[in-house]
Amino acid sequence: MEFEGKVILITGASSAIGTAVAFYFASRGAKLSLCGINEETLNKTAERCELVGKVKPLVVTSDLTNADDTTNLIRATITYFLTIDVLVNNAGILETGSIETTTLEQFDRIFNLNVRSAYHLTMLAVPYLIQSEGVIVNVSSVNGLKAFPGLLAYNMSKAAVDQFTRCLAIELSDYRIRVNSVNVGIVVTDLEKGITDKLDESYLLFLRRSKETHPLGRAGFPEEIARAIAFLASDKASFVTGVNLPVDGGRHATSLR
Ligand SMILES: NC(=O)c1ccc[n+]([C@@H]2O[C@H](COP(=O)([O-])OP(=O)(O)OC[C@H]3O[C@@H](n4cnc5c(N)ncnc54)[C@H](OP(=O)(O)O)[C@@H]3O)[C@@H](O)[C@H]2O)c1
Numbered sequence: 001m002e003f004e005g006k007v008i009l010i011t012g013a014s015s016a017i018g019t020a021v022a023f024y025f026a027s028r029g030a031k032l033s034l035c036g037i038n039e040e041t042l043n044k045t046a047e048r049c050e051l052v053g054k055v056k057p058l059v060v061t062s063d064l065t066n067a068d069d070t071t072n073l074i075r076a077t078i079t080y081f082l083t084i085d086v087l088v089n090n091a092g093i094l095e096t097g098s099i100e101t102t103t104l105e106q107f108d109r110i111f112n113l114n115v116r117s118a119y120h121l122t123m124l125a126v127p128y129l130i131q132s133e134g135v136i137v138n139v140s141s142v143n144g145l146k147a148f149p150g151l152l153a154y155n156m157s158k159a160a161v162d163q164f165t166r167c168l169a170i171e172l173s174d175y176r177i178r179v180n181s182v183n184v185g186i187v188v189t190d191l192e193k194g195i196t197d198k199l200d201e202s203y204l205l206f207l208r209r210s211k212e213t214h215p216l217g218r219a220g221f222p223e224e225i226a227r228a229i230a231f232l233a234s235d236k237a238s239f240v241t242g243v244n245l246p247v248d249g250g251r252h253a254t255s256l257r
Pocket residue numbers: 011012013014015016017018035036037038039041062063064065090091092093094113139140141142183184185186187188189190191192
């Protein structure tokens with residue numbers, strides 16, 4: 001029960017990686033504040049967390065691109081739990097496009113969630129994280145570390161998350177707040193599904209190709225990302241800050257020929 005009593009705010013908890021992160025922390029005694037848009041799936045996550053963790057999570061449906069919702073998320077969390085120990089900025093979207101095809105609307109949509117909303121939520125959480133000497137874990141991507149064709153705005157947004165992580169780690173080190181990111185490879189979730197049609201490739205084929213693109217020979221599972229996030233959030237990582245940690249089956253290290 002290494003997170004017993006710790007208050008953990010997780011965005012994107014209604015789906016895939018965020019849900020796995022919520023279960024992982026719940027099973028180790030944490031008190032959870034869960035955010036997502038889809039109320040039904042968010043409530044399902046919360047119910048299952050309560051079953052494994054015996055503590056009822058706080059559920060806050062919020063569109064994080066809406067500043068009022070973001071403010072309300074922090075307010076509701078503090079009103080309910082009085083503190084925040086760990087912030088997991090996980091919510092994110094992916095859209096395809098190159099410099100020739102990505103519209104400004106798409107660019108803004110991606111940056112508004114992946115970068116701006118994480119910035120806003122973190123800004124509002126920092127005063128409480130200072131009090132708790134807390135931890136921030138950002139969910140980034142191998143796309144932040146390397147250039148992949150056809151995902152320009154997404155790649156850029158995750159590179160911004162990585163720089164945000166490093167800069168925050170320096171800025172907040174005097175408060176003993178640690179800030180790290182996990183840089184995820186392909187994981188079996190809904191995130192990638194939307195792009196496969198446009199690539200003229202079935203989702204299964206897309207995942208099968210991960211055998212070649214990931215040195216460990218497969219795509220990852222949300223639980224594997226959750227374990228890495230929990231490590232960075234735990235005292236086991238007490239001397240780790242400013243790190244962009246690839247959790248990607250080695251994908252960051254390869255250059256496919
Ligand atoms: N899956 C991968 O292969 C992969 C690879 C690299 C990085 N990542 C990163 O991992 C993170 C989680 O991705 P995932 O694969 O779990 O994706 P996912 O299944 O599509 O889940 C995305 C989550 O973000 C939430 N979300 C979307 N728009 C939002 C908004 N405006 N306000 C608040 N929440 C919003 C969704 O809420 P609702 O479902 O309630 O709408 C959902 O909970 C993302 O940051 C993604 O970039 C994933």
